[in-house]
Amino acid sequence: DTEVTQTPKHLVMGMTNKKSLKCEQHMGHRAMYWYKQKAKKPPELMFVYSYEKLSINESVPSRFSPECPNSSLLNLHLHALQPEDSALYLCASSQDPGPYEQYFGPGTRLTVT
């Protein structure tokens, strides 16, 4: 199974809402990632988890809060977002925290109203 799953597929939220994005992989990968992708732009790295610990935070605003409850799950908690945060949020995983192939999920299309 080389699949990374993400839920929900689409999410519309107001600026005062709190919501969470979920990502799951069952490949035994030890590194997991969150990326943000705006239309017609490449993915931009947000966070890296290595062996369930946050190892990289690319200066992401605190209204985005990642969590790694176990080696298979990655969450992204959202609070007080802005309309400019509307984007496709992609989760990825790789076998180890090194230069290895990253497997991407299908993404969550987020719209902030």
Added chain:
Amino acid sequence: GESVGLHLPTLSVQEGDNSIINCAYSNSASDYFIWYKQESGKGPQFIIDIRSNMDKRQGQRVTVLLNKTVKHLSLQIAATQPGDSAVYFCAENSNNFNKFYFGSGTKLNVKP
């Protein structure tokens, strides 16, 4: 917000022709590179990778060439098919852990 009028570079080819997609990378210390294909509404899909100790690697219908002297990467697709229509990104791995930076992308349009 988004830039009005921003367009991805587009490569249009006829079905059956070969396609060459180019990428200039920025960090001379990068030592691992990946080409991804992203179809509309989907996440990026791994196509092929190459490490800096190689200058060419072949897969099924795809070849990646690496020129470290000029920091240039290319993806060649043989006998391009309509299913190859997508946006293609190169990604370079910096010397810092597992941090990939993506190129700006090229849209491949295959005409039947």
